[in-house]
Amino acid sequence: MKKISRTSLIIVVIIGILCIGGLSWAFFSNNDEAVNGVVNGDDNGDKDKEKDKEPDDEMTEEEKRELIEKERKQREKELKEEMGEYFVPLPPVEQEDNPPVKARGLYLTGHSVANEARLSKFLELAINTEINSIVIDVKSDDGIITHPSDIEFVNKVNTDRLASIDNLSRLVERLNDAGIYTIARVVVFKDNQIVDERPEWGLQRRDGGVWRDRQGVAWVDPHHKEIWDYNLAVAREAALEGFNEIQFDYVRFPDNAAVVDREVDYAGERDKDKVITEFLEYARSGLEEYNVHVSADTFGVIATSWGDADNIGQNWEKIAPVVDVHCPMVYPSHYGPGYFGYQVPDAEPGGTITNALQDALKRNAPIENPGRIRPYLQAFTATWVRGNINYGSEEVMEQIKAAYELGIDEYLLWCSSNTYVREGTGISLDDALFTREETEAFLAEREEERKAKRLDNKKHSVKDAAEEFLEGVKRNRWKDAYFYHSTGFTKDHRDYEEWAESWSASLEDYEIASYGAVDGSRGEVEVKVKWEGEEEARKEEWEAIKENKVWRVIPSEEFLEILVTYEEEDENGDNENREEEDN
Numbered sequence: 001m002k003k004i005s006r007t008s009l010i011i012v013v014i015i016g017i018l019c020i021g022g023l024s025w026a027f028f029s030n031n032d033e034a035v036n037g038v039v040n041g042d043d044n045g046d047k048d049k050e051k052d053k054e055p056d057d058e059m060t061e062e063e064k065r066e067l068i069e070k071e072r073k074q075r076e077k078e079l080k081e082e083m084g085e086y087f088v089p090l091p092p093v094e095q096e097d098n099p100p101v102k103a104r105g106l107y108l109t110g111h112s113v114a115n116e117a118r119l120s121k122f123l124e125l126a127i128n129t130e131i132n133s134i135v136i137d138v139k140s141d142d143g144i145i146t147h148p149s150d151i152e153f154v155n156k157v158n159t160d161r162l163a164s165i166d167n168l169s170r171l172v173e174r175l176n177d178a179g180i181y182t183i184a185r186v187v188v189f190k191d192n193q194i195v196d197e198r199p200e201w202g203l204q205r206r207d208g209g210v211w212r213d214r215q216g217v218a219w220v221d222p223h224h225k226e227i228w229d230y231n232l233a234v235a236r237e238a239a240l241e242g243f244n245e246i247q248f249d250y251v252r253f254p255d256n257a258a259v260v261d262r263e264v265d266y267a268g269e270r271d272k273d274k275v276i277t278e279f280l281e282y283a284r285s286g287l288e289e290y291n292v293h294v295s296a297d298t299f300g301v302i303a304t305s306w307g308d309a310d311n312i313g314q315n316w317e318k319i320a321p322v323v324d325v326h327c328p329m330v331y332p333s334h335y336g337p338g339y340f341g342y343q344v345p346d347a348e349p350g351g352t353i354t355n356a357l358q359d360a361l362k363r364n365a366p367i368e369n370p371g372r373i374r375p376y377l378q379a380f381t382a383t384w385v386r387g388n389i390n391y392g393s394e395e396v397m398e399q400i401k402a403a404y405e406l407g408i409d410e411y412l413l414w415c416s417s418n419t420y421v422r423e424g425t426g427i428s429l430d431d432a433l434f435t436r437e438e439t440e441a442f443l444a445e446r447e448e449e450r451k452a453k454r455l456d457n458k459k460h461s462v463k464d465a466a467e468e469f470l471e472g473v474k475r476n477r478w479k480d481a482y483f484y485h486s487t488g489f490t491k492d493h494r495d496y497e498e499w500a501e502s503w504s505a506s507l508e509d510y511e512i513a514s515y516g517a518v519d520g521s522r523g524e525v526e527v528k529v530k531w532e533g534e535e536e537a538r539k540e541e542w543e544a545i546k547e548n549k550v551w552r553v554i555p556s557e558e559f560l561e562i563l564v565t566y567e568e569e570d571e572n573g574d575n576e577n578r579e580e581e582d583n
Contacts, residue, residue: 085152086229088236095291101181102410105133110146110164112418121421129433133181138238143193151233157197172242183245184238188231190250191220206265222275223268232286239290249297257311272313280322293324300330303360316363317493326371330356333382344387350398357406358458365550368489379413393432407457454517457549462523463515465551474507486545486552502564506532521546
């Protein structure tokens with residue numbers, strides 16, 4: 001073995017040091033780049049992502065449109081597979097704006113709008129008055145599709161064979177060009193036509209066969225999902241034809257429920273109001289891509305009664321949050337003797353509407369994002385009501401003004417025969433309705449009046465709201481307290497009822513010492529409250545807030561704590577704090 005000289009050894013060591021130093025520099029240099037890359041958010045993965053994005057950023061407008069169209073076709077393919085014979089094409093990618101409108105309108109049948117002479121008179125009425133919208137039957141009370149349809153299922157069952165409107169899109173375009181807001185009425189669960197074709201979808205008698213109401217009309221069973229898809233398809237097609245809004249009517253089970261429930265064997269066991277609410281949620285979701293607003297018609301009485309009192313599936317608290325517009329049919333003729341203190345509500349059009357809509361405002365107050373209230377008003381004479389009065393232009397205007405007084409600035413008029421203008425018969429609204437300018441002036445005047453008096457839309461002050469709340473607590477009526485107790489929408493009616501069951505203290509007396517509005521939406525109230533067993537009333541200062549156009553109070557934390565906790569003497573005469581879960 002040869003010996004290495006000292007000189008050679010020194011050279012080798014120097015080279016080694018230089019190599020190690022170079023490797024270290026390269027390592028730390030690369031690490032610095034890596035660290036900088038992480039800090040700056042552009043590691044190799046992100047660089048790759050940026051590269052992936054580059055083609056999109058460099059796309060021309062035409063290429064972008066082609067990509068969107070490709071994605072739309074794929075979405076339509078999936079939708080067609082999902083919906084099958086209920087499939088309706090998606091709307092164009094680019095759609096015109098469809099802002100909400102304060103609709104003041106008339107209901108018209110398919111036959112009325114198909115008659116040029118009648119339609120011209122309705123348009124003339126709209127030009128000369130505040131009328132700015134028209135509700136048109138797209139699916140009528142009998143279940144007739146009122147225009148030729150391209151829906152595969154409709155063609156199969158031929159429910160458009162009696163269509164009265166030749167060209168629906170042309171009609172809607174004409175109305176929209178005239179500044180008319182168009183609403184497509186779709187009657188849902190009352191449907192003679194479809195039951196004739198699909199008897200198994202109808203309500204079934206317990207003793208066999210299809211159930212029919214007293215007029216011999218068949219209803220479908222709302223539990224059937226096919227019915228949902230059928231009506232959604234009809235609504236989607238109407239949206240494609242250019243309607244601004246879809247209005248679902250007869251979203252309920254038949255009335256006279258006590259008799260119906262004895263005779264009918266339902267296809268499901270869910271609560272009726274749950275079924276109806278789920279349908280509306282399903283329909284609204286299914287129309288999201290179609291650029292339309294969604295409304296629902298309900299019995300006006302559900303604003304005054306609690307829950308699904310008539311057992312038809314309509315519950316204000318459940319329906320209001322799932323529609324854009326809520327249309328209670330507050331026809332005075334539909335309220336029985338004694339409602340609102342009137343022996344014949346039909347003979348008191350203004351008073352009946354005032355009371356009914358005050359109840360509607362109250363019911364909306366505790367609901368987060370409820371649908372706007374747009375009532376259906378009576379434009380017909382109810383000859384079947386004992387003690388009825390003739391309804392002409394004066395009675396119609398009484399109802400409209402009653403709504404306007406409460407800040408409800410939209411409405412729809414209902415007359416099944418559509419006799420709104422001079423045609424030998426009818427109520428002849430031609431010279432009775434406000435002009436659009438007169439409407440705005442009237443509404444502005446009422447608003448200024450409420451502001452000056454610091455009232456809410458129910459025409460209640462902060463004091464009124466506090467008294468309503470305190471009276472509800474004093475009488476242990478949680479529903480009354482619920483409407484005027486602001487919780488920041490953290491409690492719905494179910495939560496509030498459960499909480500109210502824990503009330504254990506008794507409010508013996510109260511007094512409103514002072515009250516006032518700080519500004520248009522906030523107020524203050526000073527109350528004196530005396531709990532049972534206390535010798536003196538305690539003074540408290542509460543806030544008030546206007547929610548959904550109604551004054552509501554925010555009680556002190558101390559008041560709420562006492563409400564669910566009280567002192568009771570034990571067997572030895574000592575006081576002990578006790579919380580009760582139930583009254």
